[in-house]
Amino acid sequence: EFTTEQQALMRVITDAYNKHQIPQDVTKKLLQDQYSTEENFLLLTEMATSQVQVLVEFTKNIPGFLSLDREDQIALLKGSAVEAMFLRSAQALNKKMPIGHTEVLEERIHKSGISEEFIKPMFNFYKSIGELHMVLEEQALLTTITILTPDRPYVKDQPAVERLQENVLDLLRKMCVLHHPQEPQYFARLLGRLTELRTLSHYHAEMLASWKVNNHKFTPLLCEIWDVQ
Numbered sequence: 734e735f736t737t738e739q740q741a742l743m744r745v746i747t748d749a750y751n752k753h754q755i756p757q758d759v760t761k762k763l764l765q766d767q768y769s770t771e772e773n774f775l776l777l778t779e780m781a782t783s784q785v786q787v788l789v790e791f792t793k794n795i796p797g798f799l800s801l802d803r804e805d806q807i808a809l810l811k812g813s814a815v816e817a818m819f820l821r822s823a824q825a826l827n828k829k830m831p832i833g834h835t836e837v838l839e840e841r842i843h844k845s846g847i848s849e850e851f852i853k854p855m856f857n858f859y860k861s862i863g864e865l866h867m868v869l870e871e872q873a874l875l876t877t878i879t880i881l882t883p884d885r886p887y888v889k890d891q892p893a894v895e896r897l898q899e900n901v902l903d904l905l906r907k908m909c910v911l912h913h914p915q916e917p918q919y920f921a922r923l924l925g926r927l928t929e930l931r932t933l934s935h936y937h938a939e940m941l942a943s944w945k946v947n948n949h950k951f952t953p954l955l956c957e958i959w960d961v962q
């Protein structure tokens with residue numbers, strides 16, 4: 734079953750995932766009653782900015798991450814931020830968030846100036862994640878695996894990242910057998926979501942370009958992590 738090291742790794746990652754969430758005083762802003770495209774864009778920008786801060790804190794808790802080359806740490810964060818945010822927003826949209834949050838978040842994403850061609854694949858992804866009924870540990874591990882993807886642009890020491898990712902992949906495989914015993918293909922289905930995330934990440938670059946065209950401003954943190962402006 735699980736080795737002592739794997740049990741420790743699971744606990745550290747799950748605790749970090751639970752600890753680092755967007756604060757209530759930020760998410761409750763979603764409930765305010767302005768629903769203009771502009772207002773929705775501003776609120777989503779605030780959510781994304783807060784989510785990036787949360788993501789950085791979570792990543793620092795991944796065992797071994799801070800021992801990686803400093804520039805590789807940055808490359809992994811920049812390369813995975815959008816995918817990690819798709820996973821986190823998918824969890825928010827699929828779990829029963831505090832009353833009304835789910836609907837307002839979905840509504841604001843639909844009406845924030847994202848063109849229809851991106852809305853479709855985005856909400857297909859959200860639906861496909863919902864259908865998996867991941868337990869919290871699986872969501873935390875899948876996010877970690879996404880962050881520890883060795884072949885992101887500009888990563889120098891890929892083997893070092895591979896070694897960390899392999900440990901988490903092994904742990905996720907065992908968690909899937911434990912929580913979904915009737916579905917031998919469940920682990921493979923989870924990894925299939927990672928492929929879909931890469932596609933969404935490419936769409937996202939175009940989304941940013943179209944928002945910029947309509948001279949939408951992003952925050953300094955988002956500009957830095959997404960190399961815009």
Ligand SMILES: CC(C)c1onc(-c2c(Cl)cccc2Cl)c1COc1ccc(-c2ccc3c(C(=O)O)csc3c2)cc1
Nearest residue numbers: 755760774777778780781784815818819821822825830842
């Ligand atoms: C700059 C901005 C316009 C933007 O550009 N691309 C995307 C973007 C979009 Cl529109 C979709 C997917 C990914 C990205 Cl980066 C975004 C908005 O990004 C978001 C990031 C994160 C949340 C998010 C996460 C968790 C939770 C929770 C919870 O945990 O309980 C409660 S409320 C909530 C809200 C929403 C939106």
